[in-house]
Amino acid sequence: MLNKRFVPIYWALFTWAIWGTYMAYADTWYLFQENWFMSVTMALGSFIAGATSEGGGAVAFPVMVLVFDISPSIARDFSLMIQSVGMVAASMTIVMLRIPIVWRGVVLPSLGGVCGVIFGIEVMQPMMPPQLVKLFFTSLWLSFGCVLFWTNRHADRQVVRDIGPATNSDIIRLLAVGFIGGTVSGITGSGLDLITFSLLVLFYRTCESVATPTSVVLMAINSVCAFLWMEGFGSGVAEVAWDYWLVCIPIVVIGAPIGAWFIRNKSRKFIVRILYASIVFQYIGALIILPMDMKLVLFSGSVMIAGLLCFWTAIHFGNRRLKRVRVG
Numbered sequence: 001m002l003n004k005r006f007v008p009i010y011w012a013l014f015t016w017a018i019w020g021t022y023m024a025y026a027d028t029w030y031l032f033q034e035n036w037f038m039s040v041t042m043a044l045g046s047f048i049a050g051a052t053s054e055g056g057g058a059v060a061f062p063v064m065v066l067v068f069d070i071s072p073s074i075a076r077d078f079s080l081m082i083q084s085v086g087m088v089a090a091s092m093t094i095v096m097l098r099i100p101i102v103w104r105g106v107v108l109p110s111l112g113g114v115c116g117v118i119f120g121i122e123v124m125q126p127m128m129p130p131q132l133v134k135l136f137f138t139s140l141w142l143s144f145g146c147v148l149f150w151t152n153r154h155a156d157r158q159v160v161r162d163i164g165p166a167t168n169s170d171i172i173r174l175l176a177v178g179f180i181g182g183t184v185s186g187i188t189g190s191g192l193d194l195i196t197f198s199l200l201v202l203f204y205r206t207c208e209s210v211a212t213p214t215s216v217v218l219m220a221i222n223s224v225c226a227f228l229w230m231e232g233f234g235s236g237v238a239e240v241a242w243d244y245w246l247v248c249i250p251i252v253v254i255g256a257p258i259g260a261w262f263i264r265n266k267s268r269k270f271i272v273r274i275l276y277a278s279i280v281f282q283y284i285g286a287l288i289i290l291p292m293d294m295k296l297v298l299f300s301g302s303v304m305i306a307g308l309l310c311f312w313t314a315i316h317f318g319n320r321r322l323k324r325v326r327v328g
Contacts, residue, residue, distance in 0.1 A: 037068065041059065042251050061076065076186075090260040109178030116192070117182040120183040133187060142280070193222075202315050
């Protein structure tokens, strides 16, 4: 009988076999020579995807649009495509290693996230200019990072490992957050994971070491649904996105599970430090690379203020909920 702990390895070998057969049949090995920079990018991106609440798109999207000046729509498509491979592999690792996750934080946001990602792909992303998409991504995450840092200023902050039975309000809240996060994913290729993570941590007081693998499984489901929608019902993805995808598949199917395995026994403080570093790096990179003008400065500031208000609101109502739970 197969050892469940080795299922991610079996999955990686199976993926390599299918991928290698196609590459040999189509004679597309030359893609590595043209697109090696994406392979290097996703070596780090896939590890971050498995180890934090940010998907691989959180690394791929800013690097592609800020460093290599690739269209945000192509970067979004690639992010969703590659997460459907890497984060699925990471999710298998999480489940097989029995790493604790909040299943209510997966199922309900997934339902809202499917509708949200379609709305983001078909409606919102085409309406936003490329520079605003780039800055929106980094500014929103910076506001979350600031609030999370403030929340964790006390080492003895009370946390839980599950959100408990879902009330009607919880169901509506998780579905709504799933839709909002899915919409952001439809714009930037990532977002449902981090926004749901923020709700679990700030409102429900879930431990980061539990909320992180929960967000990984959630984003894996959302990425697969988005990929199927784009190819089955949407306008399809750009040919160059397929080229990027092919040179990254053999890397992410290993990198993401390693990330999930790496943080399985790490403290929540260690996990959030990785998250802080990633968020700050992305924002500083955006400021350096983007030609900032007054319009972009105001837009970034507005997104940050709106994000701070939303995340602070989550903390406020989370405190009220915690008091009701204690009284009950």
